[in-house]
Amino acid sequence: MRDVAVIGVGVTKFGELWDKSFRDIGVNAGMMAMADAGLSGSEVDALFIGNMSAGRFINQQNIGAMIADYAGFALNHIPSTRIEAGAASGGIAFRQGVMAVASGMHDIVVVGGAEKMTDVDDASSNSILDSTADQQWEASMGATMASLFAMIARRYIHEGLATREEIASVSVNGHAHGALNPNAQFRKAIKLESVLRSGMVADPLGLFDCAPISDGAAAVILCPMDKAKEYTDNPVRVAAVTQASDTLALFQRDSITSFASSRIAAERAFAAAKLSPSDISVAEVHDCYSIEGLMAVEDLGLYGRGKGGKAFLEGQTLFDAGKIAINTSGGLKARGHPIGATGVAQIVEIAEQVRGTADKRQVKGARYGMTLNLGGTGSAATVSILEGI
Amino acid sequence: MSSTAREWREIPGRYNIKGSKCPECGKVFFPKRSMCPQCRRASIGKMIEYKVDGKGTVYTYSIVYDAPAANRRMKPYAVGMIRTDDGVLLTAQIVDANLEDIKIGMRVQAVLRKIDEDSPSGVIHYGFKFAPCE
Amino acid sequence: MDVGIVSYGAYVPRYRITPEEIGKVWGDDGKAMGRGLFIEQKSVPAPDEDVVTISVAAARAMMARTDVDPREIGALYVGSESHPYAVKPTSTIVAEAIEATPDLTAVDMEFACKAGTAGIQACMGLVGSGMIEYGVAIGADTSQGAPGDALEYSASAGGAAYLIGKKNIIARINKTISYTTDTPDFWRREGQPYPSHGGRFTGEPAYFRHITNATQRLLADAGTKPEDYKYAVFHQPNGKFPTRVASMMGFTDAQIEKGLMTPYIGNTYSGAVPIGLASVLDVAEPGDRILVVSYGSGAGSDAFDITVTDRIKKYKRDAAPTVEKIISSVKQIDYATYAKYKGKIVMKEESS
Numbered sequence: 001m002r003d004v005a006v007i008g009v010g011v012t013k014f015g016e017l018w019d020k021s022f023r024d025i026g027v028n029a030g031m032m033a034m035a036d037a038g039l040s041g042s043e044v045d046a047l048f049i050g051n052m053s054a055g056r057f058i059n060q061q062n063i064g065a066m067i068a069d070y071a072g073f074a075l076n077h078i079p080s081t082r083i084e085a086g087a088a089s090g091g092i093a094f095r096q097g098v099m100a101v102a103s104g105m106h107d108i109v110v111v112g113g114a115e116k117m118t119d120v121d122d123a124s125s126n127s128i129l130d131s132t133a134d135q136q137w138e139a140s141m142g143a144t145m146a147s148l149f150a151m152i153a154r155r156y157i158h159e160g161l162a163t164r165e166e167i168a169s170v171s172v173n174g175h176a177h178g179a180l181n182p183n184a185q186f187r188k189a190i191k192l193e194s195v196l197r198s199g200m201v202a203d204p205l206g207l208f209d210c211a212p213i214s215d216g217a218a219a220v221i222l223c224p225m226d227k228a229k230e231y232t233d234n235p236v237r238v239a240a241v242t243q244a245s246d247t248l249a250l251f252q253r254d255s256i257t258s259f260a261s262s263r264i265a266a267e268r269a270f271a272a273a274k275l276s277p278s279d280i281s282v283a284e285v286h287d288c289y290s291i292e293g294l295m296a297v298e299d300l301g302l303y304g305r306g307k308g309g310k311a312f313l314e315g316q317t318l319f320d321a322g323k324i325a326i327n328t329s330g331g332l333k334a335r336g337h338p339i340g341a342t343g344v345a346q347i348v349e350i351a352e353q354v355r356g357t358a359d360k361r362q363v364k365g366a367r368y369g370m371t372l373n374l375g376g377t378g379s380a381a382t383v384s385i386l387e388g389i
Numbered sequence: 390m391s392s393t394a395r396e397w398r399e400i401p402g403r404y405n406i407k408g409s410k411c412p413e414c415g416k417v418f419f420p421k422r423s424m425c426p427q428c429r430r431a432s433i434g435k436m437i438e439y440k441v442d443g444k445g446t447v448y449t450y451s452i453v454y455d456a457p458a459a460n461r462r463m464k465p466y467a468v469g470m471i472r473t474d475d476g477v478l479l480t481a482q483i484v485d486a487n488l489e490d491i492k493i494g495m496r497v498q499a500v501l502r503k504i505d506e507d508s509p510s511g512v513i514h515y516g517f518k519f520a521p522c523e
Numbered sequence: 524m525d526v527g528i529v530s531y532g533a534y535v536p537r538y539r540i541t542p543e544e545i546g547k548v549w550g551d552d553g554k555a556m557g558r559g560l561f562i563e564q565k566s567v568p569a570p571d572e573d574v575v576t577i578s579v580a581a582a583r584a585m586m587a588r589t590d591v592d593p594r595e596i597g598a599l600y601v602g603s604e605s606h607p608y609a610v611k612p613t614s615t616i617v618a619e620a621i622e623a624t625p626d627l628t629a630v631d632m633e634f635a636c637k638a639g640t641a642g643i644q645a646c647m648g649l650v651g652s653g654m655i656e657y658g659v660a661i662g663a664d665t666s667q668g669a670p671g672d673a674l675e676y677s678a679s680a681g682g683a684a685y686l687i688g689k690k691n692i693i694a695r696i697n698k699t700i701s702y703t704t705d706t707p708d709f710w711r712r713e714g715q716p717y718p719s720h721g722g723r724f725t726g727e728p729a730y731f732r733h734i735t736n737a738t739q740r741l742l743a744d745a746g747t748k749p750e751d752y753k754y755a756v757f758h759q760p761n762g763k764f765p766t767r768v769a770s771m772m773g774f775t776d777a778q779i780e781k782g783l784m785t786p787y788i789g790n791t792y793s794g795a796v797p798i799g800l801a802s803v804l805d806v807a808e809p810g811d812r813i814l815v816v817s818y819g820s821g822a823g824s825d826a827f828d829i830t831v832t833d834r835i836k837k838y839k840r841d842a843a844p845t846v847e848k849i850i851s852s853v854k855q856i857d858y859a860t861y862a863k864y865k866g867k868i869v870m871k872e873e874s875s
């Protein structure tokens with residue numbers, strides 16, 4: 001198995017992109033990544049697309065073909081594959097791309113993630129997101145995705161693992177960073193009180209504990225590490241990329257205050273990269289809900305069990321705090337969460353961080369960064385560790 | 390969005406919390422499974438129908454304010470994860486309780502209520518919810 | 524062989540609205556309406572309740588109190604005038620929910636407020652003739668009163684279930700006699716949301732005529748007099764009619780008190796007499812004689828002469844809540860919430 005490098009990245013603005021169709025955003029992100037890698041397009045061997053639900057959002061299936069076509073790759077008839085794993089679609093597409101290059105099957109691979117959510121109304125959007133829980137025994141029974149995470153939050157508080165304020169400060173952290181990210185959906189810092197006072201969604205979580213509905217896309221270009229210097233002076237090495245599954249329904253777990261899928265994926269990633277949490281300078285974690293982001297930093301071992309909340313509340317997670325920076329992009333909350341795009345956008349952010357191009361959000365001296373992308377209520381998890389060369 | 394056949398197929402689970410028991414390891418599952426995840430091949434074709442105890446304790450809960458259309462006349466409403474007396478964890482709405490009285494550890498019992506209807510001219514779907522009991 | 528009640532169960536939803544609250548909206552003196560009807564409050568079903576869920580709750584309570592295997596049930600009838608479907612029986616859903624399927628017969632019944640007791644008679648026939656071992660008869664309703672109409676003060680929700688059989692009966696049904704005529708005192712056409720009624724015509728030619736005739740025929744046949752009965756349960760569309768008909772026929776307030784639930788829960792229509800009888804059985808002793816006379820508009824009365832057996836001492840009554848317990852935990856709601864719960868507000872259709 002050969003080492004894999006990220007040689008180019010691209011990401012669109014995330015938000016309500018009324019003038020852009022799904023085809024537009026998918027292709028834009030890819031074009032930016034290709035330009036970043038200095039490629040013309042004829043070099044690309046394979047395409048992997050993370051997309052959760054174009055079938056329900058825009059009534060379009062066969063996404064692999066669609067993106068290949070509109071990105072100009074269909075002329076070369078390259079293999080194009082769409083991956084779905086709830087909100088982990090993008091991250092798992094990334095792993096599929098890495099595996100394709102590592103195995104020697106393909107050389108230059110484009111991994112994209114895209115979602116167009118605003119062509120349906122909010123109620124439909126929520127219903128589509130709810131379908132990543134157990135449709136028959138959770139969503140149909142009246143348990144929305146937000147309420148499942150709210151139940152986790154209630155347990156977290158009940159067991160003394162975090163306070164309500166600590167959970168809310170995950171969103172404060174996200175917005176502080178979003179203010180520094182020109183592509184973020186929300187670019188204003190918010191106060192803790194605003195999060196606590198925001199309209200109730202599912203007690204104890206309010207509107208500001210929840211990621212928004214967004215359109216957007218992201219893409220990265222992969223190639224074998226030993227060819228990376230042909231394309232860029234600034235390649236990023238994929239030190240590890242792992243994936244883990246767990247039960248579909250939250251009620252089938254042994255614990256709901258930790259996602260075994262996150263922990264196992266992280267353990268496997270650190271083992272593969274021969275690194276430990278203390279080597280990590282910056283991480284993009286999955287905060288579709290604030291509690292999910294808090295649990296993530298503990299499951300990854302970046303902050304201790306029961307200590308993640310304090311880290312967020314005290315600002316230890318800010319890009320310039322000198323500890324492990326979390327969600328410098330703004331995270332799902334402030335940067336936005338076009339579902340299939342998120343996992344790839346996380347890779348883009350960490351790549352920018354470890355190669356020193358993260359602009360106003362740059363974590364000084366970041367050499368190793370990691371991502372955690374989750375699907376459903378932790379039924380799918382994928383972790384990657386990237387190294388700046 | 391629902392299908393008549395799909396909901397009908399699930400009636401034993403929906404009405405009477407019927408799950409499965411593995412004859413090899415004795416573990417109980419809800420919803421039903423055709424195979425025990427632990428014993429795998431040894432359990433195929435051998436899983437026994439098991440009726441989950443209707444009494445249990447609230448393990449965690451949330452009050453839903455942003456509700457799906459099916460529940461728009463009932464919001465805000467409570468959902469919970471309930472640990473039944475025979476050790477199964479389930480997710481369902483909690484009804485017939487003042488929302489402010491719902492607590493982790495509260496004793497509850499399964500009741501049959503309307504879950505949803507396909508449309509005003511469509512089939513009504515019934516299923517279990519939990520109400521406070523002694 | 525004796526045929527009778529093997530087990531019973533009741534259910535009333537927990538929400539209540541007072542006549543005063545209803546009167547506020549329509550400009551009536553609600554308190555006076557309540558006094559005139561002898562109704563303090565009425566029960567309101569939650570948006571996720573209907574005749575199916577009420578029948579299941581009552582039937583499950585009934586099954587909890589007995590060791591009879593539900594697969595031995597040979598017939599199940601649900602009588603109501605507010606079945607959730609016009610076509611698709613409530614009784615099959617209930618049968619499934621108490622695990623009595625598939626070896627039984629089932630059908631939904633309608634006869635205004637006496638559909639539940641008609642089911643009891645049908646079960647008596649099947650059991651008595653040896654065609655089945657056990658039959659279940661349920662009376663339950665979530666009736667609608669038209670907004671601003673007098674019936675809105677009384678139409679409520681609730682139901683009770685009866686397991687009829689020959690073995691281990693807690694109360695023997697000695698005799699049943701019915702009195703039936705074509706009398707259009709109260710009706711609802713197919714597709715209409717609210718019933719219509721003949722105003723004062725619903726009194727003497729309807730309720731009173733049928734109840735008194737059925738009662739007189741039963742007493743004559745049984746050779747009994749009013750004072751032979753410890754309890755009398757009459758149909759109770761409000762608290763006033765049964766009090767008056769009891770007095771007309773020589774029954775005392777003490778005899779009807781235990782079985783008169785309408786003042787506390789409103790008129791549960793097909794559930795009214797079944798719930799009233801359940802309330803009596805909750806306290807009845809061996810040897811107590813009970814007269815039960817239902818009334819359904821359209822019109823007819825079913826009268827029953829019942830004697831409680833010694834077996835009631837061994838009956839697992841505590842395995843399910845008594846009527847008194849069921850109605851002890853209530854939540855008052857205002858008219859807006861009531862209208863929302865009862866579907867009286869026109870909602871926008873959901874987009875799929």
